[in-house]
Amino acid sequence: MERWWINGQPGRSIDVTDRGLTYGDGLFETIAIRDGRPRFLAHHLDRLSEGCDRLRMARLDRVRLAAEIAAAAEFRHGVLKLVLTRGPGPRGYGLPAASTPTLAWGTVASEPWASGPIRIRWCETMVTANPATAGLKTLGRLDQVLARAEWSQPEVSEGLMTSTEGRLIGGTASNVFLVTGDRLLTPALGRAGIAGVMRRVVLEAARKAGILVCVSDLPPSAVAGASEIFLTNALTGIRPVHALGAHAWSTGPITRLLQARLVAAGVTECAG
Amino acid sequence: MERWWINGQPGRSIDVTDRGLTYGDGLFETIAIRDGRPRFLAHHLDRLSEGCDRLRMARLDRVRLAAEIAAAAEFRHGVLKLVLTRGPGPRGYGLPAASTPTLAWGTVASEPWASGPIRIRWCETMVTANPATAGLKTLGRLDQVLARAEWSQPEVSEGLMTSTEGRLIGGTASNVFLVTGDRLLTPALGRAGIAGVMRRVVLEAARKAGILVCVSDLPPSAVAGASEIFLTNALTGIRPVHALGAHAWSTGPITRLLQARLVAAGVTECAG
Numbered sequence: 001m002e003r004w005w006i007n008g009q010p011g012r013s014i015d016v017t018d019r020g021l022t023y024g025d026g027l028f029e030t031i032a033i034r035d036g037r038p039r040f041l042a043h044h045l046d047r048l049s050e051g052c053d054r055l056r057m058a059r060l061d062r063v064r065l066a067a068e069i070a071a072a073a074e075f076r077h078g079v080l081k082l083v084l085t086r087g088p089g090p091r092g093y094g095l096p097a098a099s100t101p102t103l104a105w106g107t108v109a110s111e112p113w114a115s116g117p118i119r120i121r122w123c124e125t126m127v128t129a130n131p132a133t134a135g136l137k138t139l140g141r142l143d144q145v146l147a148r149a150e151w152s153q154p155e156v157s158e159g160l161m162t163s164t165e166g167r168l169i170g171g172t173a174s175n176v177f178l179v180t181g182d183r184l185l186t187p188a189l190g191r192a193g194i195a196g197v198m199r200r201v202v203l204e205a206a207r208k209a210g211i212l213v214c215v216s217d218l219p220p221s222a223v224a225g226a227s228e229i230f231l232t233n234a235l236t237g238i239r240p241v242h243a244l245g246a247h248a249w250s251t252g253p254i255t256r257l258l259q260a261r262l263v264a265a266g267v268t269e270c271a272g
Numbered sequence: 273m274e275r276w277w278i279n280g281q282p283g284r285s286i287d288v289t290d291r292g293l294t295y296g297d298g299l300f301e302t303i304a305i306r307d308g309r310p311r312f313l314a315h316h317l318d319r320l321s322e323g324c325d326r327l328r329m330a331r332l333d334r335v336r337l338a339a340e341i342a343a344a345a346e347f348r349h350g351v352l353k354l355v356l357t358r359g360p361g362p363r364g365y366g367l368p369a370a371s372t373p374t375l376a377w378g379t380v381a382s383e384p385w386a387s388g389p390i391r392i393r394w395c396e397t398m399v400t401a402n403p404a405t406a407g408l409k410t411l412g413r414l415d416q417v418l419a420r421a422e423w424s425q426p427e428v429s430e431g432l433m434t435s436t437e438g439r440l441i442g443g444t445a446s447n448v449f450l451v452t453g454d455r456l457l458t459p460a461l462g463r464a465g466i467a468g469v470m471r472r473v474v475l476e477a478a479r480k481a482g483i484l485v486c487v488s489d490l491p492p493s494a495v496a497g498a499s500e501i502f503l504t505n506a507l508t509g510i511r512p513v514h515a516l517g518a519h520a521w522s523t524g525p526i527t528r529l530l531q532a533r534l535v536a537a538g539v540t541e542c543a544g
Binding site: 001004006013014016017018019022023024028030055056079081083085091092093094095104106128129130131132133139140141142143144146148149164173 | 398
């Protein structure tokens with residue numbers, strides 16, 4: 001990020017007692033800026049609002065926040081990262097009697113990159129399963145950090161993770177979709193994982209297109225049995241997986257159909 | 273905390289891109305200062321060093337750090353909180369090719385408080401189980417924050433938590449010990465929980481005293497069957513539990529023996 005604002009003021013300084021730092025007590029969003037506008041902003045704010053409710057934080061004023069974010073997107077294409085914490089507080093896990101949330105965001109201009117087919121791998125580090133925070137983009141992401149540190153080969157774009165309960169969850173920074181028969185499958189995230197904004201966009205596009213969609217617990221072995229597999233992320237849209245260990249896939253018909261639907265919805269990366 | 277130092281300089285400002293904030297990518301320690309010295313500092317540095325290894329962070333220079341912490345403890349009694357992160361970094365989970373860790377600590381003078389018997393409760397929020405980070409005092413502590421938010425009655429001092437795998441783990445900010453028959457039991461923490469410094473002190477004292485010690489997986493039901501139960505924390509030593517729901521205990525002989533041993537080792541709170 002090139003420029004940062006903290007609570008509406010230009011700056012990049014966070015107090016050392018901020019509970020976002022001391023306890024991971026907060027949330028974040030990573031939003032694509034396309035043609036000068038934050039893409040799927042309502043979806044991002046939905047997830048942020050749900051996170052505020054579940055973490056017992058006051059909801060932000062959506063209308064005001066949307067206007068501020070739109071004003072911050074002062075370039076054609078790029079990324080806006082938003083961090084919301086419970087704010088500074090005294091030592092101790094207990095919620096402060098009065099706390100002022102910290103809202104930080106950073107922006108950087110960058111061209112969208114083409115989402116071509118990728119090679120992925122399995123990670124040994126597992127995603128923590130806990131219904132208290134499942135689905136949310138909370139600040140504590142050490143599982144993903146340790147998983148991403150498992151490989152350094154540039155030809156491997158992502159790593160698939162299972163939960164500590166043995167279920168397929170997704171990539172370190174992406175959600176996963178499989179096609180089996182005529183069904184589009186993606187893991188249920190009620191116990192682990194992050195409910196990605198692009199995952200929601202794909203699910204909505206698939207249902208509109210009349211594709212049979214199944215959101216459920218999936219074993220890792222479901223991957224090997226899939227006829228198509230792709231990953232989703234707010235910044236990259238749909239990325240078809242062409243290789244995972246000895247398994248190989250080509251970009252199949254359902255993936256192509258969804259890519260076309262997403263391009264029509266503004267996810268132009270999918271045309272790559 | 274009243275005074276803070278960041279990387280050796282007085283201050284309290286953390287960069288908004290610090291991975292401790294953005295990903296919970298770091299560790300912390302809370303150290304009691306007694307008679308002008310950090311208590312059990314070697315134990316705290318052992319845990320911190322193990323954390324650095326497991327998070328793939330460079331270990332700190334222990335000798336230098338110990339000297340700096342000793343110099344910071346410029347009052348008779350109090351608390352020193354230390355936060356170590358991987359430092360600022362670009363967006364993305366991948367470890368930065370080069371990163372400079374952030375080492376922050378804060379101090380506050382405060383008298384030790386007497387560790388009298390307490391009432392506790394059960395929490396519904398579960399402790400995340402993940403062997404990748406189990407035992408470590410990592411910055412992501414949202415499970416404990418949400419558990420501590422479950423009650424506000426001042427007469428309830430702590431909440432017991434089970435793991436997402438259904439095992440007894442400990443309090444939101446403490447470890448738990450049970451006495452059953454002639455054995456001292458405490459949960460194994462290879463899959464969830466934080467291996468507390470006072471837990472280690474108690475285990476070492478118990479073994480020296482010839483008490484049979486058993487560190488193992490425990491079901492929550494073990495609590496109801498215990499003849500003695502106490503909690504441990506670096507700042508409070510041993511706190512005997514006298515009430516949990518309808519269950520009542522008095523401070524039993526093994527608890528009293530361990531309290532006396534800890535007082536002799538400098539944990540004078542246990543005489544309270």
